[in-house]
Amino acid sequence: MRSRPSRLLPLAAAVPSAVVVGAGTFGASLADRLVTEGWAVTLIDRLGPGHPRAESGGETRLLRFSHGPDVLYTRLARRARELWLELGGGVFEERGVAWLARRPDGWEAESERVLRAEGIAxxxxxxxxxxxxxxxxxxxxxxxxxxxxxxxxxxxARGVRTLADRAAAGGAHVEAAAAEPAGGAVRAAGRTLEADAVVWACGAWLARLFPDLVELRVTFQQIALFEAGAEWSGPGWVDFDGPWYGHAAVAPHGFKVCHDADGPPADPDARPLEAGEDAVRLARGYLAERFPGLAEAPLASAPGCHYSLTADSNFLFARHPAEPGVWLLGGGSGHGFKHGPAMAEHAAAVLAGRAEPEPRFALGERTPGRKLRTAGSS
Ligand SMILES: Cc1cc2nc3c(=O)[nH]c(=O)nc-3n(C[C@H](O)[C@H](O)[C@H](O)COP(=O)(O)OP(=O)(O)OC[C@H]3O[C@@H](n4cnc5c(N)ncnc54)[C@H](O)[C@@H]3O)c2cc1C
Incomplete structure (x- = not known):
């Protein structure tokens, strides 16, 4: 994969090469980004982009700018919105997000201060x-x-597929295969792939592939979507102190309700693909209190998913300490989807030597905290 300078031809700028493993929001965004920057890219995923067993699968995610007092993630989300809009395909719907503040001076007030300072509506x-x-x-x-x-x-799911498709249209080789690390290279489908940069963006599986470097708490999370007509259409919503979030009716999926407390520990290969009856009952209980007109609405679907949580809810993007060409990207921590394209922009700048990696994404010990999630209580 590494391009070799020829002695016979005039010197041309070598095309840098990358293998990205994992086509979730982080990996698919990075592959797409690197292709636009002129890299020769191979994107490998054992399940394929947008698979329901991946954390980036399923139908919908919120894009919010509010991150309490945190400026870095507010800016990252703002930039991500531009990049999702640029991707097109109706992947981003500007419906707004409504924060149901229970306190005048809580997380929402801190967010509002940052939004105003950043010029965000x-x-x-x-x-x-x-x-x-x-x-x-x-x-x-x-x-x-x-x-x-x-x-x-x-x-x-449509978003990550669109990113992977655009990367492929731009020349990336997209492949369905299980990969494993082989020193600084990638072993997949019976061969060894080498590149200038190898990026492992494997979501919850990152901790299994690099157990000495990456610690993630993987939890089972449950979603309930209820049938609701166009009169229920509207923005996303977050009840931070609940902690609950969801969105008004989005056709054809319905009205979404999720409890954002940490679920039980989960094996990403074995966790159920559907939520349990208890989770749906709990969601109906919340509807009865906050959206009473929907408490008896028929269930449209109830998918299961998992979080890959870092200790402090910051993402992970760092160089492998023993393999200079190898990078680890992930730690979505229940809020990573929206940030994919903006994280990719940062990662691509680092890989190209134009920027230093953000210290908050580094490997190593972190102080426990959940401050970047939409869950103000557990
Ligand atoms: C219920 C729920 C609600 C959420 N809501 C929001 C929200 O509203 N807003 C938001 O921004 N975020 C939200 N998130 C978080 C967000 O979805 C995740 O942070 C994000 O999708 C993580 O993406 P990822 O690329 O790290 O992982 P993944 O999407 O899991 O991608 C990793 C990929 O790596 C592949 N892979 C793993 N190992 C290998 C291997 N050895 N070889 C080849 N391929 C491999 C997998 O097949 C997978 O496709 C939510 C998450 C859940 C579960």
């Missing part, structure tokens, strides 16, 4: 104006609603 609405924004909302007990009109909903 934000509106603070009194609770009784909430239902006009979010159909069927019961605003009882809310302090206010923070509306991010330029945030919205991403079509997840």
């Amino acid at each position: 934000a509106e603070r609405l009194p609770p009784d104006e909430g239902p006009a924004l979010l159909p069927g909302l019961s605003p009882a007990g809310l302090s206010h609603v923070l509306h991010e009109p330029e945030a919205g909903v991403l079509h997840a």
Whole structure:
């Protein structure tokens, strides 16, 4: 894979090469990015982009700018929105996100300060104006609603497939195969692939591939989507102190309700592909309180998924300490989807030697915390 300078031909700039393993939001975004920057790219995934067993599978994800007081992730999300819009294909729907604040001075207020400082549109609405924004909302007990009109909903599996397709159209070799590390190279489909850069973007499996370097807590998370007509259409929503999140009706998937407490430990190869009845009952209990008109709505679907959680909810992007050409990318921590293309932009700049890796994404000990998630309580 490594391009060799020829003695017979005039000197031309060597095309850098990369193997990216894992076609979730991080890997597919990076492959796509590197192709646009002129790299020769191979993208390998044993399940294929957007598979329901991957963390980036399933139908929808929220794109929000609010990250409490955190400026880095606010900017990353803002940049990601531009890149998702540029990708096109209806992957990003600008529906807005409504934060159902239970306190006047909580995480939402901290977020609002950062949004205003960054020039990102934000509106603070009194609770009784909430239902006009979010159909069927019961605003009882809310302090206010923070509306991010330029945030919205991403079509997840379609998004990673679109990224992988665009990378392929740009010349990437996209392959379905299980890969394993072989020193600084990649062993897949009976051969060894070498490249200038090898990036392992394997989601929850990263900790299995590099157990001495990467520690991830993998948990089973459950989603409930209820049948709801166009009159229930509206923005994404987050009840940070609940902790609950979801979105108003998005055709054809329905009205989404997820509990953002950490689920039980999960094996990503064996966890159920569907949520359990208890999780659906819990979601109905929340609907009865916050969206009572939907409490009896028929269930549309109830997918299962998993989180790959770092100790402090920061992502991971770091060079392998023993293999200079090998990089590890992941640690989505329950909030990584939206950031894929912007993380890829950072990673590509680092791989090309234009930037230093962000220290918060480094390997090594981290102080436990969940401050970047939409879950203010467990
Ligand atoms: C229920 C739920 C709701 C969420 N909501 C949001 C949200 O609203 N907003 C948001 O931004 N984020 C959200 N997230 C988080 C987000 O989905 C993840 O952070 C993100 O998808 C992680 O992507 P990834 O690329 O790291 O992993 P993955 O998508 O799992 O991709 C890793 C890929 O690596 C492949 N792979 C693994 N090992 C190998 C191997 N040895 N060889 C070849 N291929 C391999 C796998 O097949 C897989 O396709 C949510 C997650 C869940 C579970």
